[in-house]
Amino acid sequence: MQDVTITINGDIVTGTIDERTLLLDFIRDVAGKTGTHNGCLEARCGCCSVEVEGDIVKSCNVLALQVAGRSVTTIEGLSKERLRPVEHVTSQSLAGMYAPLEAMGADVNDLHPVQVAFHQCHALQCGFCTPGMVMVMKNYLEENPEPTRDDVRTAIAGNLCRCTGYQHIVDAGMMAAETMRSQPDNSRPAPARPAHDH
Amino acid sequence: MRAFTYLTPSAPTEVVEMLDAHAPDARVIAGGQNLLLGMKDRSDSPAFLVSLGGVSELEGVRAADSGELVIGAATTYATLARMEFTGWHAEIASVCGNLADRPVRTMGTIGGAACAADPRYDIPALVTGVGASLEVLSAQGVRTIEPSDFFLEGGGTSLQPGDLLTAVRFPATEAFTTVVFEKFRQRVFDAALASTVLALRVGDGVIEDLRLTVGATTPRPTVCVTSTAGLIGQPVDAIEPVLVADAAAIEVLGPETSNDPPHLRYQRELIKSVTRRALIRATAIPRS
Ligand SMILES: Cc1cc2nc3c(=O)[nH]c(=O)nc-3n(C[C@H](O)[C@H](O)[C@H](O)COP(=O)(O)OP(=O)(O)OC[C@H]3O[C@@H](n4cnc5c(N)ncnc54)[C@H](O)[C@@H]3O)c2cc1C
Ligand code: FES
Ligand code: FES
Numbered sequence: 001m002q003d004v005t006i007t008i009n010g011d012i013v014t015g016t017i018d019e020r021t022l023l024l025d026f027i028r029d030v031a032g033k034t035g036t037h038n039g040c041l042e043a044r045c046g047c048c049s050v051e052v053e054g055d056i057v058k059s060c061n062v063l064a065l066q067v068a069g070r071s072v073t074t075i076e077g078l079s080k081e082r083l084r085p086v087e088h089v090t091s092q093s094l095a096g097m098y099a100p101l102e103a104m105g106a107d108v109n110d111l112h113p114v115q116v117a118f119h120q121c122h123a124l125q126c127g128f129c130t131p132g133m134v135m136v137m138k139n140y141l142e143e144n145p146e147p148t149r150d151d152v153r154t155a156i157a158g159n160l161c162r163c164t165g166y167q168h169i170v171d172a173g174m175m176a177a178e179t180m181r182s183q184p185d186n187s188r189p190a191p192a193r194p195a196h197d198h
Numbered sequence: 199m200r201a202f203t204y205l206t207p208s209a210p211t212e213v214v215e216m217l218d219a220h221a222p223d224a225r226v227i228a229g230g231q232n233l234l235l236g237m238k239d240r241s242d243s244p245a246f247l248v249s250l251g252g253v254s255e256l257e258g259v260r261a262a263d264s265g266e267l268v269i270g271a272a273t274t275y276a277t278l279a280r281m282e283f284t285g286w287h288a289e290i291a292s293v294c295g296n297l298a299d300r301p302v303r304t305m306g307t308i309g310g311a312a313c314a315a316d317p318r319y320d321i322p323a324l325v326t327g328v329g330a331s332l333e334v335l336s337a338q339g340v341r342t343i344e345p346s347d348f349f350l351e352g353g354g355t356s357l358q359p360g361d362l363l364t365a366v367r368f369p370a371t372e373a374f375t376t377v378v379f380e381k382f383r384q385r386v387f388d389a390a391l392a393s394t395v396l397a398l399r400v401g402d403g404v405i406e407d408l409r410l411t412v413g414a415t416t417p418r419p420t421v422c423v424t425s426t427a428g429l430i431g432q433p434v435d436a437i438e439p440v441l442v443a444d445a446a447a448i449e450v451l452g453p454e455t456s457n458d459p460p461h462l463r464y465q466r467e468l469i470k471s472v473t474r475r476a477l478i479r480a481t482a483i484p485r486s
Contacts, residue, residue, distance in 0.1 A: 019202055042238065043231065043301075062305060065204050
């Protein structure tokens, strides 16, 4: 067992972990951030993608020890403002779940342009692949703000989606690229605000 | 995964000391993209992992006085893909930016790929194709190994426990006019089913050097000799891509027979088409 500290979305998280702990397990079990999904555990599906200091990795194929002392951004870090608790799923009607985000009381401005584009282009169905898709897309668009559709397809080559058939995901990538070009500031996660603001 | 102790040296000599102290149960972990997959399914179970994460000396690229391009073993694909190399060295960046997928390239290193020596990985083919040499540090000192001695005929490498690959030394830009890497894979992030490296030096329209190497279809990349015999000294126009590619397929996989199993016929066709593509792309440049 070993003490490891990793900064996750700006929060310093320390845990006493087994050396074998994957970054994915550290994020989900030690930090309690379950937005990062475990789809295959063998670096094939991309559901577990997160950023380590601006570089995208598959967190299921990295030991927590390999990133000890460094900063990680997960899907939750993209829209800090929206971290207010959402009502429990079972207490919401399906109509409520599928209603536009605005109707759920979410301010679209809180979302990262990639998240907005995924919502508007209907780029998810079950949503299991979405956290990884969004993280890889964001990371790629920050490097290449003017991609072609083919570029976007290649960028998400390591992310599998069993639902959408990818067309809408590529649409979302193109839409997000356009938004990020016109509002460069929006491409970064909103700065953390003190809790009493919410 | 079986339990292990994680060691974090900060210098290459320290890595070697740790490997020796815990031989043969210690293994280097560079990016871990290959090693961790094996550890998860327990086909690999080292008791000690020696991390290169904190050994900054093994990262980065420099030009040697000889003009060689020296790439530190722990330099990641992502770093190499972003480099703006001159001459044929640009093909190194291009290969590194067009394999695996974006997240794997962040962690995966050129040295890790060479040491893993999976025949379907691109680095063994590239290293063999351009005749890069591999610099290895051990308790006995530094030695430089040619690809034909590094990659074993039956697969794997000649590295011994306690050996650390420190750098891959690519020949100077002058060595070749052009280097072309072509591969076929099923999906973008799959490893190659067949790959070809063509390294060509042309002076005054005449071929001064030509190396054709086929990867992914044999346990180690095959340098084609008979299929390119007689081309040196000829004008570039003398290269017949279809004839050379057909001959290369025979040289790599043996002569065609009527009862070749389907996978062999498939490999044969793939070798022919990637080799043809490489030859056409490489010869188009000096011809025009
Ligand atoms: C989803 C996926 C897709 C992939 N697709 C491709 C592809 O299309 N093409 C391709 O070429 N590769 C592909 N790869 C493989 C990838 O290239 C290699 O896994 C990676 O480059 C290995 O580098 P690493 O630093 O992660 O090595 P590690 O996993 O850290 O190490 C690999 C082996 O080499 C040893 N080692 C590492 N560095 C040294 C050193 N300096 N000295 C001595 N021994 C050392 C380790 O002990 C281990 O045995 C893919 C991998 C994944 C997970
Ligand atoms: S869970 Fe990491 S790639 Fe599938
Ligand atoms: S939306 Fe279901 S896997 Fe992609």
